[in-house]
Amino acid sequence: MNATAELPMPTIEPDFSEIYQEHHRRVFNLCAYLLNSGDAAEDAAQEVFIRVQRKIDTYNSEFPLSNWILKIASNYCVDLLRKRGKEKRLFVVDTSESLDPTSDKPGPLRNILTSEKGKRIRQAVASLNEKFRTPLILAFYNDFTYDEIAETMGIPRNTVATLLFRGKQQLREKLKKENYHDLP
Amino acid sequence: MICPDDFTLSQYADGELPEDETGKLVAHFEVCAGCRERALAFEAENRLLAESLQGIELWTPELQTTRRKIPGTAWGCSLAFPLFAIAVLMRSGIDFILDKKPPLVLDWLHPFSLSGFLNLMATGFFYFLEKGRDIMTALINEVSTAVICLLILGLLITMIRRTRITAATVSLTAMMLVTVVPGRAVEIRKAVTEDENRHVSVAADEIIDDSLVVFADSVDVRGTITGDLVTFARRITVSGAVHGNIITFGQNVDIRGNVDGDIFGFAQSIRTNGDVGKNLWAFAQDVTIEPDARLGQNATVFAANINLEGNVGRDVTAFGAIHDISGSVGRHANIYGQQISVQSTSTIGGDLNARVDLEKRVQIHPDATIQGATNVELVKKEEGTSKYLKLGFYFRQLLRIVGAFLMGLLLFWLLPGLKRAPLSNIQGLLASGGIGFLAAVATPIAVIIMAITVIGLPVALATLIFWLLALYLSKIVIGRYIGGILTGNGKDTFGSTALSLFIGITIIVVAINLPYIGGILNILLILIGLGALLITAYRMFKGRNEPAQIQESVS
Numbered sequence: 001m002n003a004t005a006e007l008p009m010p011t012i013e014p015d016f017s018e019i020y021q022e023h024h025r026r027v028f029n030l031c032a033y034l035l036n037s038g039d040a041a042e043d044a045a046q047e048v049f050i051r052v053q054r055k056i057d058t059y060n061s062e063f064p065l066s067n068w069i070l071k072i073a074s075n076y077c078v079d080l081l082r083k084r085g086k087e088k089r090l091f092v093v094d095t096s097e098s099l100d101p102t103s104d105k106p107g108p109l110r111n112i113l114t115s116e117k118g119k120r121i122r123q124a125v126a127s128l129n130e131k132f133r134t135p136l137i138l139a140f141y142n143d144f145t146y147d148e149i150a151e152t153m154g155i156p157r158n159t160v161a162t163l164l165f166r167g168k169q170q171l172r173e174k175l176k177k178e179n180y181h182d183l184p
Numbered sequence: 185m186i187c188p189d190d191f192t193l194s195q196y197a198d199g200e201l202p203e204d205e206t207g208k209l210v211a212h213f214e215v216c217a218g219c220r221e222r223a224l225a226f227e228a229e230n231r232l233l234a235e236s237l238q239g240i241e242l243w244t245p246e247l248q249t250t251r252r253k254i255p256g257t258a259w260g261c262s263l264a265f266p267l268f269a270i271a272v273l274m275r276s277g278i279d280f281i282l283d284k285k286p287p288l289v290l291d292w293l294h295p296f297s298l299s300g301f302l303n304l305m306a307t308g309f310f311y312f313l314e315k316g317r318d319i320m321t322a323l324i325n326e327v328s329t330a331v332i333c334l335l336i337l338g339l340l341i342t343m344i345r346r347t348r349i350t351a352a353t354v355s356l357t358a359m360m361l362v363t364v365v366p367g368r369a370v371e372i373r374k375a376v377t378e379d380e381n382r383h384v385s386v387a388a389d390e391i392i393d394d395s396l397v398v399f400a401d402s403v404d405v406r407g408t409i410t411g412d413l414v415t416f417a418r419r420i421t422v423s424g425a426v427h428g429n430i431i432t433f434g435q436n437v438d439i440r441g442n443v444d445g446d447i448f449g450f451a452q453s454i455r456t457n458g459d460v461g462k463n464l465w466a467f468a469q470d471v472t473i474e475p476d477a478r479l480g481q482n483a484t485v486f487a488a489n490i491n492l493e494g495n496v497g498r499d500v501t502a503f504g505a506i507h508d509i510s511g512s513v514g515r516h517a518n519i520y521g522q523q524i525s526v527q528s529t530s531t532i533g534g535d536l537n538a539r540v541d542l543e544k545r546v547q548i549h550p551d552a553t554i555q556g557a558t559n560v561e562l563v564k565k566e567e568g569t570s571k572y573l574k575l576g577f578y579f580r581q582l583l584r585i586v587g588a589f590l591m592g593l594l595l596f597w598l599l600p601g602l603k604r605a606p607l608s609n610i611q612g613l614l615a616s617g618g619i620g621f622l623a624a625v626a627t628p629i630a631v632i633i634m635a636i637t638v639i640g641l642p643v644a645l646a647t648l649i650f651w652l653l654a655l656y657l658s659k660i661v662i663g664r665y666i667g668g669i670l671t672g673n674g675k676d677t678f679g680s681t682a683l684s685l686f687i688g689i690t691i692i693v694v695a696i697n698l699p700y701i702g703g704i705l706n707i708l709l710i711l712i713g714l715g716a717l718l719i720t721a722y723r724m725f726k727g728r729n730e731p732a733q734i735q736e737s738v739s
Contacts, residue, residue: 025242032243041243118236125237139198140230141237146200165194168229 016053023066024049027073033137034077036126044080048073070142074152081130124174132167135160187219188212190226197226384417386424395428403434405441412445420451437468454487456494471504473511490521492530499534516556526552539563572699585686585693592660592685601724603681605665605716613712620658620715627651658713659696663688665716 027048032041051072059068125136138144138152146164150157188196188209195201196209213220382401386392386409395411402419405426412428420434422441429445437451444461454466457474464473464483471487473479477494485502492500492509500509500517507519510527516534524538528551535556538546546560596603606612627647635644664681667688671680696706 029240029243033237038243118239121233121236122240125233136233137237140234143234146198161191161195161198161200164198165191168194168233171233 016049016056019052019065019069020049023069026066027069030070030073030137030141031077033125033141034074034134035080036130036133040080044077045073048076051076067142071148071152074138074142074144078134078152078154081134120175121171124171127174128167128170132163132170135163136167136171139164187216190222193219193223193226196223197230388424475511477511523547525549526554528552532556535559537561581693581697585689588660588663588689588693589682589686591657592664592689593682595657595660596664596681596685599721599724602661602717602720603664603668604720604723605661606719607662607665607712607716612716616715616719617708617712618715619718620711620713623651623714623718624655624711654714654717655710658710658717659692660685660689660713661717661720662709662713663692666691 024045028041028045031044031048032038035041035044048069052069055072059065125133128136134153135149138149139146142148144152146157146160149160149164153160155163192201192205192209196206201209209219209223213223383404384398384400384402385404386396386407388406390407392407392409392411395414396405396409397414398417400415400417403415403417403421405413405422406424408425408427410427412431413422413426414431416433418435420432420437420439422430422439422443424441425443426441427444429448430439430443431448432454433450435452437449437454438457439447439449439455439460440457442459442461446462447456447460447464447466449464449466449468449471451468453470453472454468455472455474456464456477456479458476459478459480461480463481464479464485466483466485466487468485468487470489470491471485472491473483473494473496475493479494479496481497482499482501483492483496485500485504487502487504488506490502490504490507492502492507492511492513494511495514496511497514499515500513500519502517502519502521504521505523507521507524508527509517509519509525509530509532511529512531512533514533516537517532518537520539522541522545524540524546526532526536526546526548528549530549531553533555536548536554536558538559539561540546541563543560543562548554548558605616607616628651631644631648631651634647635641664685665688667684667686670687670691671684692709696702696709698705
């Protein structure tokens, strides 16, 4: 009886509580960015931590824990987006849509954005179409590489590059439109 | 190394360019300050993006955006097109059952055949005669209200958000209103519904100091109108003076007064007996230019029976069955028809050019005066010979293909974005057809309304030209798409575009020339192509190339 009582408590519970405390905000924000909804993000974050708890044994401690959790969260949210029936073609890029880099007349965001507050940029990102928003969030919120984004979204690496480039293009246009009368 | 494009620089800034390419770029930066600056700007952009996204404590609902959706419109468009297609098929089916002549009844659908065109015109015209007044009244009321509301809304938006585009738009509109309204004010008169006669009249001593639009069963204008007179009525009599133009839609049109401008008449019978300052354009069953009538310029007449008893200052161009000329023509008379009689009293200042079936059908009285030459051209009747057996037909089709091909090359060179026609799924196809149908039907109505309301004639003409151009280009757009599918070539090179364009256009020209079904196919292709063209142009204009968004809004 005593022996049983002296056995160490399963460490998963307190550890997981810490993990949750440490990463919840990041996971929630990621889900909210990807799903574009606070309510959906709360449910999604909860589900992500259930999965984290379930899969914690498979975590390779050589890599940062935050990356591993964010990957789970990203995969889960991208799956959710896919499951919204109409989003089946979400990440399909029309190959006939040629990339025309020379048409990108407006300069990079810097000129436009230096005067912008983060909030306006976040709003502009939120207003992007999901197929452009998702890689942008994964790249600039999660710091994912092209390969990681490609794996998460299930699309070729080249498509990731295209979507990111065009996503940024659209972001520029949106911010430029908002600021039209401020522009030189 | 030539300067890298933005796409390459963007990947470089993302740290995702292959090592060897990165090396080359860095070497290039040593010698090219411009590219170095651009690369730094892309990197700064990335940092800003990362800082903005990561720099929040907690995501807040204010970031949440709701996607704009117009399911009603999209569904409406998707629905309109199949309904139209079903209506056409039913109409054809009923005619088939009643007449037992399937090939011929479809001829009216062929917009390029003369009989089809005339039939379509006549059907539309008589429908308009019957319902035109109600349609026009309702439309003018609705559209005028909508235009005024939009103007007010535009003004409000400008006051709230002073951007250059809205400011320019509203300034332009305001300028148009200021310049157009006083000069082209319109008075609208409608017959009182309770009045059995539904009669509208302008008394002899009445002067209307602007344009007048009348909807009634009978119209009698005895007074003076300083602007244009536009009438929709069964019987129209004008014995007063009109300083502008007369545009009439009616059964019997009788113009005895003086008109300073042109007369555009669409009616069963048109008679003129006064002085007309400019031209007469008449589309009718019977057209009579009476002995006392004097036309300052030309008379262009499409009618079954044409009687020219009065004086025409310049040329007469007439397309009809029976022509009787007893008056005088200042210059040439160009007559196309079955029978032409030039009476002894007639005087033609220039040539008489006649085009008839048989020479004996041109009867010129020996006392008639024709100062120029008399040219009689005989139209060879080729009854019973199928057009498919004539070489000229194939030559014309070849010209058509080549013309459309060259036009297509030019189009896609100028606007490469048009290659992305939203036709890859059934919803896109239906939506394109629906939008195409609405655009094809609504534009001419809008043009008529624009021409007689505050927006003015120039806008109406420009719209009409764009509409005709869009109708022509619609089949090219759809041809490129069909060709693209068949060649299976997704590449965006000049060669692949040209190949798919050529194959697609050839298939379309063959398809629309098929016996019996060619006419229907032609209409369907025009409608779908027009819709696709408009959707793609809209997307290009909006600057977003998001096929998914269109598809979503449809679904």
